[in-house]
Amino acid sequence: MEEMILKLKQEIIEVLNLEDVQPSDIDNDAPLFGEGLGLDSIDALELIVLMEKNYGIKLQDPAKGKEIFKSVNVMADYIQKNRTK
Amino acid sequence: MGQLDYVILESDRAVVSGRVLEHESSGNAMLAELYRAHIADWPKFFKMDTLSKVGFVASELLLKQLSERRCGSEEYISNRAIVLFGTTASLCADKNYQETIQDIDNYYPSPALFVYTLPNIVTGEIAIRNHYRGETSFYVVEGADAAQMAFHLSCAFADDRTESVLAGWVDSTGNDDFKSFFTLIGKDDVEGLEDKIKTILNKTNI
Numbered sequence: 001m002e003e004m005i006l007k008l009k010q011e012i013i014e015v016l017n018l019e020d021v022q023p024s025d026i027d028n029d030a031p032l033f034g035e036g037l038g039l040d041s042i043d044a045l046e047l048i049v050l051m052e053k054n055y056g057i058k059l060q061d062p063a064k065g066k067e068i069f070k071s072v073n074v075m076a077d078y079i080q081k082n083r084t085k
Numbered sequence: 086m087g088q089l090d091y092v093i094l095e096s097d098r099a100v101v102s103g104r105v106l107e108h109e110s111s112g113n114a115m116l117a118e119l120y121r122a123h124i125a126d127w128p129k130f131f132k133m134d135t136l137s138k139v140g141f142v143a144s145e146l147l148l149k150q151l152s153e154r155r156c157g158s159e160e161y162i163s164n165r166a167i168v169l170f171g172t173t174a175s176l177c178a179d180k181n182y183q184e185t186i187q188d189i190d191n192y193y194p195s196p197a198l199f200v201y202t203l204p205n206i207v208t209g210e211i212a213i214r215n216h217y218r219g220e221t222s223f224y225v226v227e228g229a230d231a232a233q234m235a236f237h238l239s240c241a242f243a244d245d246r247t248e249s250v251l252a253g254w255v256d257s258t259g260n261d262d263f264k265s266f267f268t269l270i271g272k273d274d275v276e277g278l279e280d281k282i283k284t285i286l287n288k289t290n291i
Contacts, residue, residue: 015197016132016197017131017197018128018131019117019128020128038128042196042197042200043197045196045197046195046196046197049194049196052193053193
């Protein structure tokens with residue numbers, strides 16, 4: 001799981017263009033939105049695309065993103081359970 | 086006739102009212118270098134397309150240069166308009182976005198690229214940064230014509246609200262290829278504006 005979390009953090013940094021942010025800067029349990037990384041609604045859409053492109057997860061209900069993107073830990077757990085590739 | 090302060094930002098040079106800013110890189114890397122050296126407090130910069138990055142950095146350098154001499158009231162600044170010109174509009178961002186939808190087997194439209202597929206987004210980025218609530222426009226024109234630019238900029242003062250306009254040319258033909266100039270125009274600058282713009286244009290490669 002640790003390897004998965006590190007990979008996910010690297011993917012998030014790359015797709016969201018989080019310049020000057022290192023994987024170690026992202027707290028596994030910290031909220032991705034609202035504070036910390038300062039992500040916005042467009043970033044949320046990019047994360048939905050990331051999950052589909054890299055893990056084959058098609059989020060049917062975008063509102064579910066609020067729960068899934070609660071933290072890197074929660075996101076990684078969701079991917080682990082639902083990935084198709 | 087008073088000259089206007091200006092910033093010229095091109096792929097391999099940055100000039101602030103005649104003063105050349107030092108840099109080691111060029112193109113997009115130069116924009117990031119200038120951002121880190123002179124701005125550094127707006128991380129959203131890194132998410133912008135090239136057109137918006139150029140407009141953002143150029144406007145920041147200009148406003149930094151002017152801050153000591155043109156401090157206005159909150160209302161004066163809030164009412165500021167932004168009027169920009171360019172030929173290529175958002176073509177560069179359009180191409181980058183198209184790459185994400187080109188392959189039917191790898192079809193993942195990027196929302197972050199899509200939001201920049203309009204040229205006037207750069208005016209919004211600058212307005213948000215500076216809390217400007219005045220009119221914003223981006224004119225897509227055939228070429229940099231000082232008379233045409235002066236006409237549209239003069240018109241911006243026709244309402245009873247606008248007292249200053251952040252104006253300029255911004256054009257990006259590739260992620261590392263761009264040309265721009267920015268200046269700030271007050272009501273008092275309208276007289277002889279065409280010549281003032283010509284003077285700046287003559288210093289650029291536009």
